[in-house]
Amino acid sequence: MSAELRVDLDQFRTNVRAVRRRMAPAEVLVVIKDDAYAQGVEPIVGAALEAGAMWFGGIDIPSAVRAKRVAGDRARVFCWMTVSEDEARTAIAEGLELGVGDAAYLERIAAVGGTATVHLKIDTGLHRNGVRPEQWRAFCARAAELEAEGRIRVAGVWSHIAEASDRDDDIARAQFDAAVGEAWAAGLAPEIRHLAASAAAWHRPEFRYELVRIGAFCYGVRSADGPDIPGIAPISSLVARVSAVGDDVTIDLGSVDGYPSALAGRARVATPAGARALLRVDPFSSRVEAWEGAAVGDEVTLFGPGSHGEPTPTDLGEALDTVGEEPLLRVSPLVTRVYTG
Numbered sequence: 001m002s003a004e005l006r007v008d009l010d011q012f013r014t015n016v017r018a019v020r021r022r023m024a025p026a027e028v029l030v031v032i033k034d035d036a037y038a039q040g041v042e043p044i045v046g047a048a049l050e051a052g053a054m055w056f057g058g059i060d061i062p063s064a065v066r067a068k069r070v071a072g073d074r075a076r077v078f079c080w081m082t083v084s085e086d087e088a089r090t091a092i093a094e095g096l097e098l099g100v101g102d103a104a105y106l107e108r109i110a111a112v113g114g115t116a117t118v119h120l121k122i123d124t125g126l127h128r129n130g131v132r133p134e135q136w137r138a139f140c141a142r143a144a145e146l147e148a149e150g151r152i153r154v155a156g157v158w159s160h161i162a163e164a165s166d167r168d169d170d171i172a173r174a175q176f177d178a179a180v181g182e183a184w185a186a187g188l189a190p191e192i193r194h195l196a197a198s199a200a201a202w203h204r205p206e207f208r209y210e211l212v213r214i215g216a217f218c219y220g221v222r223s224a225d226g227p228d229i230p231g232i233a234p235i236s237s238l239v240a241r242v243s244a245v246g247d248d249v250t251i252d253l254g255s256v257d258g259y260p261s262a263l264a265g266r267a268r269v270a271t272p273a274g275a276r277a278l279l280r281v282d283p284f285s286s287r288v289e290a291w292e293g294a295a296v297g298d299e300v301t302l303f304g305p306g307s308h309g310e311p312t313p314t315d316l317g318e319a320l321d322t323v324g325e326e327p328l329l330r331v332s333p334l335v336t337r338v339y340t341g
């Protein structure tokens, strides 16, 4: 016996539809980084297409390539990690669009051959990646030359913001607008502007432009310490089975499930008798506060939508002082994925 991750594709489609309705007329890029937050790229992309998604994007090229192979011509796929020339060649051959946030990378992509579709990234203060404002004008001028030579096509300008304070985000947005203006002045025609992720895009319409990049809310993950988002819910449940019954109930998490041991003593789980404390987590068996009539094979839900007293991924993230994506991403590839809907 081992744990299972049950992914409810119906709920995922419901979330994507709710996000798309909210963002319209802006389009939604469904973020599929890290194997769609460990939920599985292929079923997730298939379900998102059914819910009308026309854009996907991720950090890593392998997840993006897999998304493009499912979507074909039905969606555009954007990839924003700065990669080697070989990986860029693969990405371009697969029809991916590339985020470009430094001048040397722009040259590498232009040297690959073929016409790469790129989105230029301005650093609006996060300092993660992106061209600094003082270098932006020269960067755009070089991009315009490469575009004139047919080596790239500039489809968009983008950036990423902290979403920690409205004031900082407003400053970033002003820098972003200025950068877009300079791109046009350099002779580029970036028709797609994208700046916001889940929280800013949901709450602040002026951040939506033509496209928003949404990860968390598509998967039903609310922001840590943030409000519930009406109409969306977590899409998956991590379920283990009771493997032995003693004074405490022992549950089997599978041998390598990745569930954070730091949650022992801090999290509750859903059992057939209601919520119980999770007492201990170790690689081969974990312990839960006992309940009357517990039997081997009973299901215990470690996270899920919250409808049976189990914590949501964000509840667990908050218990660990991190974000709700992390408990999802920690679920080991060795845990069986089961898709419904």
Ligand SMILES: *Cc1c(COP(=O)(O)O)cnc(C)c1O
Binding pocket: 031, 033, 059, 080, 160, 196, 197, 198, 199, 213, 214, 215, 216, 217
């Ligand atoms: C992960 C990521 C997103 C999605 O963020 P959410 O807050 O989960 O919607 C958007 N843009 C970039 C650049 C990212 O890395």
